[in-house]
Ligand SMILES: NC(=O)C1=CN([C@@H]2O[C@H](COP(=O)(O)OP(=O)(O)OC[C@H]3O[C@@H](n4cnc5c(N)ncnc54)[C@H](OP(=O)(O)O)[C@@H]3O)[C@@H](O)[C@H]2O)C=CC1
């Protein structure tokens with residue numbers, strides 16, 4: 001048996017088209033959605049991601065402003081820029097690309113973003129809203145994973161979902177969203193003894209670790225849905241996920257590729273959150 005592929009490029013295209021319709025409707029009422037993206041430093045991967053985000057905005061009819069600063073930018077200077085964007089009525093979403101240089105406290109910077117403009121869903125107010133089931137912005141990567149699961153039509157109620165990774169931006173919110181969808185959820189991390197013991201029980205596995213090909217075929221239950229969040233650059237320059245795609249695809253029921261899986265959906269959900277923020281601001 002070979003797994004069916006979940007095509008993140010095609011699904012993201014569909015979502016971006018829906019966002020474009022909503023953005024056009026807002027623009028027609030004089031409320032063009034706007035996203036500000038802040039990049040500090042010269043991390044090569046961050047530059048690629050940020051460029052992709054800005055390009056996707058343009059194609060969806062979302063006004064975007066890219067602010068790039070040298071790594072020497074001070075935390076106070078960054079906080080001042082965020083304060084200005086919080087007060088700017090043409091900007092509905094603010095994204096500060098992570099990682100930030102070590103002299104800047106990333107959580108402090110995130111908390112300076114107005115929660116209503118925090119389209120990454122990283123602010124404690126949005127994290128708390130997700131925890132208690134209130135309306136807020138969901139982090140784009142787990143949100144994209146939920147859309148992929150909805151797309152393939154899997155019923156999560158009664159299923160066992162295993163999330164590998166517990167970061168604030170991927171693993172933890174992913175687990176909460178799966179719980180909200182009535183899955184039984186296990187969260188694994190670097191201190192988990194015998195990861196395979198858990199993943200072999202999983203109907204759904206989400207790998208969000210950052211270790212190339214760490215999820216191997218012997219760790220996957222036949223027919224399981226495998227979502228690969230990992231983005232790893234190999235010495236030869238190629239990208240690969242946390243899942244050993246070539247072997248796991250022979251066991252799984254559904255699988256996302258890297259590239260072309262979760263990554264494009266992350267960007268589509270950023271646009272969705274931004275148009276949503278603009279709609280809420282327009283009333
Ligand atoms: N496709 C996309 O859109 C996105 C992709 N990414 C990618 O996803 C991956 C994860 O990102 P992020 O959550 O930010 O990463 P972090 O480094 O913040 O978190 C990684 C998690 O993996 C856990 N972990 C590390 N080693 C192991 C192990 N051997 N077994 C089990 N768990 C382990 C860590 O455990 P512990 O907490 O104990 O340290 C941690 O919880 C990265 O490759 C990143 O590039 C990230 C964001 C978006």
Ligand SMILES: Nc1nc(=O)c2c([nH]1)NC[C@@H]1CN(c3ccc(C(=O)N[C@@H](CCC(=O)O)C(=O)O)cc3)C=[N+]21
Pocket residue numbers: 048049052095096097098099120140141231239258259260261262263264266267
């Ligand atoms: N404030 C903030 N918000 C983020 O959402 C955020 C961040 N910081 N820092 C870094 C991570 C990583 N991330 C990715 C988004 C898209 C792809 C993506 O589109 N990947 C393509 C390949 C891109 C390539 O070729 O490198 C794919 O998987 O097909 C990857 C990774 C968002 N992140």
Ligand SMILES: [Mg+2]
Pocket residue numbers: 167
């Ligand atoms: Mg991280």
